[in-house]
Amino acid sequence: xxxxxxxxxxxxxxxxxxxxxxxxxxxxxxxxxxxxxxxxxxxxxxxxxxxxxxxxxxxxxxxxxxxxxxxxxxxxxxxxxxxxxxxxxxxxxxxxxxxxxxxxxxxxxxxxxxxxxxxxxxxxxxxxxxxxxxxxxxxxxxxxxxxxxxxxxxxxxxxxxxxxxxxxxxxxxxxxxxxxxxxxxxxxxxxxxxxxxxxxxxxxxxxxxxxxxxxxxxxxxxxxxxxxxxxxxxxxxxxxxxxxxxxxxxxxxxxxxxxxxxxxxxxxxxxxxxxxxxxxxxxxxxxxxxxxxxxxxxxxxxxxxxxxxxxxxxxxxxxxxxxxxxxxxxxxxxxxxxxxxxxxxxxxxxxxxxxxxxxxxxxxxxxxxxxxxxxxxxxxxxxxxxxxxxxxxxxxxxxxx
Amino acid sequence: xxxxxxxxxxxxxxxxxxxxxxxxxxxxxxxxxxxxxxxxxxxxxxxxxxxxxxxxxxxxxxxxxxxxxxxxxxxxxxxxxxxxxxxxxxxxxxxxxxxxxxxxxxxxxxxxxxxxxxxxxxxxxxxxxxxxxxxxxxxxxxxxxxxxxxxxxxxxxxxxxxxxxxxxxxxxxxxxxxxxxxxxxxxxxxxxxxxxxxxxxxxxxxxxxxxxxxxxxxxxxxxxxxxxxxxxxxxxxxxxxxxxxxxxxxxxxxxxxxx
Numbered sequence: 166x167x168x169x170x171x172x173x174x175x176x177x178x179x180x181x182x183x184x185x186x187x188x189x190x191x192x193x194x195x196x197x198x199x200x201x202x203x204x205x206x207x208x209x210x211x212x213x214x215x216x217x218x219x220x221x222x223x224x225x226x227x228x229x230x231x232x233x234x235x236x237x238x239x240x241x242x243x244x245x246x247x248x249x250x251x252x253x254x255x256x257x258x259x260x261x262x263x264x265x266x267x268x269x270x271x272x273x274x275x276x277x278x279x280x281x282x283x284x285x286x287x288x289x290x291x292x293x294x295x296x297x298x299x300x301x302x303x304x305x306x307x308x309x310x311x312x313x314x315x316x317x318x319x320x321x322x323x324x325x326x327x328x329x330x331x332x333x334x335x336x337x338x339x340x341x342x343x344x345x346x347x348x349x350x351x352x353x354x355x356x357x358x359x360x361x362x363x364x365x366x367x368x369x370x371x372x373x374x375x376x377x378x379x380x381x382x383x384x385x386x387x388x389x390x391x392x393x394x395x396x397x398x399x400x401x402x403x404x405x406x407x408x409x410x411x412x413x414x415x416x417x418x419x420x421x422x423x424x425x426x427x428x429x430x431x432x433x434x435x436x437x438x439x440x441x442x443x444x445x446x447x448x449x450x451x452x453x454x455x456x457x458x459x460x461x462x463x464x465x466x467x468x469x470x471x472x473x474x475x476x477x478x479x480x481x482x483x484x485x486x487x488x489x490x491x492x493x494x495x496x497x498x499x500x501x502x503x504x505x506x507x508x509x510x511x512x513x514x515x516x517x518x519x520x521x522x523x524x525x526x527x528x529x530x531x532x533x534x535x536x537x538x539x540x541x542x543x544x545x546x547x548x549x550x551x552x553x554x555x556x557x558x559x560x561x562x563x564x565x566x
Numbered sequence: 567x568x569x570x571x572x573x574x575x576x577x578x579x580x581x582x583x584x585x586x587x588x589x590x591x592x593x594x595x596x597x598x599x600x601x602x603x604x605x606x607x608x609x610x611x612x613x614x615x616x617x618x619x620x621x622x623x624x625x626x627x628x629x630x631x632x633x634x635x636x637x638x639x640x641x642x643x644x645x646x647x648x649x650x651x652x653x654x655x656x657x658x659x660x661x662x663x664x665x666x667x668x669x670x671x672x673x674x675x676x677x678x679x680x681x682x683x684x685x686x687x688x689x690x691x692x693x694x695x696x697x698x699x700x701x702x703x704x705x706x707x708x709x710x711x712x713x714x715x716x717x718x719x720x721x722x723x724x725x726x727x728x729x730x731x732x733x734x735x736x737x738x739x740x741x742x743x744x745x746x747x748x749x750x751x752x753x754x755x756x757x758x759x760x761x762x763x764x765x766x767x768x769x770x771x772x773x774x775x776x777x778x779x780x781x782x783x784x785x786x787x788x789x790x791x792x793x794x795x796x797x798x799x800x801x802x803x804x805x806x807x808x809x810x811x812x813x814x815x816x817x818x819x820x821x822x823x824x825x
Binding site for chain 1: 633645646647648649671672683684686687689691692771
């Protein structure tokens with residue numbers, strides 16, 4: 166990874182977060198999906214725990230296979246999401262980098278990232294015998310409508326009542342406003358950092374942004390998160406100004422679509438470095454910049470703002486919108502090509518991908534490749550096969566340049 | 567005279583060629599890769615040199631390709647199979663538009679533009695169904711040498727279907743067809759049709775246009791080639807030695823590098 170000094174601060178931040186979650190006696194614990202409105206939890210001093218983040222950590226630490234096998238031994242199919250299987254296994258074995266997650270008092274999930282989370286969280290709810298609150302965020306086929314916003318806002322109001330019942334305290338609206346401000350501020354810094362990658366050569370690559378995702382996923386809505394991304398922003402901006410490249414000799418600038426392959430970060434980094442290919446922008450890391458997109462007055466109502474942000478998630482969009490968005494990124498970041506990770510685990514992210522590749526290549530005139538892999542399961546990954554495809558893709562960028 | 571070499575070390579075979587300034591083929595060799603791919607590349611290269619009546623000192627430069635391209639001792643540069651098959655096929659058929667290459671564990675369809683440039687390509691997904699290994703396993707189940715599978719299929723009189731995509735399950739389908747007393751010729755035909763249909767799916771995805779050329783070891787199987795042409799509704803050309811097209815492309819890249 167690019168050596169950012171700020172990186173050590175992230176480690177401190179994440180360690181402190183997991184330490185508090187594992188040791189707290191006062192604060193309630195809620196397990197939550199990556200795309201759920203965590204602001205409501207922080208407003209009530211509830212600690213959010215992200216099984217998805219933990220699953221990624223397990224895979225990056227090369228611990229996911231053992232955990233998935235434990236889940237599969239209990240009957241979970243190999244065809245379900247590898248994050249879900251890794252987490253079920255981590256729960257069964259109390260395994261992974263922090264020895265399992267602290268038991269939840271309740272669960273909060275949102276369907277904007279996939280529908281698997283409904284069944285996944287039902288399993289956890291049964292096991293721990295705790296309540297589950299589902300925020301149903303409908304698929305956005307053709308742009309946001311008032312109906313979609315109102316339907317989602319109504320659920321936020323229910324969520325407030327649910328949280329008041331769980332904690333035995335009235336919902337703290339003042340604190341919510343403060344949390345929301347912090348969340349927006351962190352999202353704005355995150356987005357600014359990612360947009361520094363428009364610089365040629367880019368001062369930060371996408372493998373860096375995958376690694377630096379931790380706080381924006383788990384701690385958005387806290388001051389620590391804002392401070393961290395402000396510091397990272399300043400560091401990356403300094404590098405941009407001084408034209409310090411994250412990939413020395415940058416020759417190709419590429420978009421990565423879908424999740425990272427967490428267990429191959431190092432190998433892929435070396436692979437791309439050697440070929441002077443910088444992964445510049447990803448639809449995945451961009452997903453956490455959404456809250457900062459609405460600063461205008463039309464979104465003065467915080468509930469509508471939150472509803473819009475949590476509905477407006479890349480994988481909650483229809484095909485046309487995805488194409489428009491991807492084509493925009495290709496130009497805005499001066500890209501020479503794109504890589505689409507057809508991710509066995511993440512069906513809503515991968516469905517239609519070959520069509521998307523064709524269409525995007527046609528519209529932009531730039532080459533793209535689809536690789537078949539998985540975010541968390543090394544057993545369905547082949548180095549030679551993937552690298553042959555990536556090499557051929559890089560050759561086609563070379564021929565086009 | 568100056569000469570160049572190309573070595574293609576794949577999962578099943580190691581192929582090498584020697585060419586001259588005009589790109590004419592002077593010698594080639596095809597050997598099984600076996601367990602030591604580096605050694606296999608060297609032996610294939612030595613074989614090609616011998617066939618051309620040359621020594622290593624006569625050769626200006628060697629390029630490698632194939633899965634083990636980075637492990638080839640003699641190579642000064644490497645290119646992927648995609649680029650090399652396009653380059654090699656274009657040299658043999660200047661009007662080639664589509665290449666279908668079925669190798670040991672990969673199958674691919676390549677759309678070729680002017681000068682042998684790769685416009686687009688599609689490869690099989692991570693499953694190796696529909697590749698050379700698939701045919702090899704089925705030939706084993708039929709107790710027929712791989713290179714006789716098409717002769718066997720030519721005697722087919724009844725249409726059978728192998729429905730499973732998975733090599734392992736398809737093998738058990740073959741075994742159960744044998745135990746039902748079905749004729750090996752009909753089973754061989756069914757196996758060939760299964761691989762052809764899967765390949766057509768791949769080729770259609772990349773778009774079939776212009777002259778269609780098939781390369782790779784499976785192109786030696788007449789039954790598969792004929793079925794491909796039949797399902798595609800277009801003639802499919804096969805070079806005299808389809809297995810060395812990748813190595814030929816590598817040698818041409820080696821020749822075209824300056825210096």
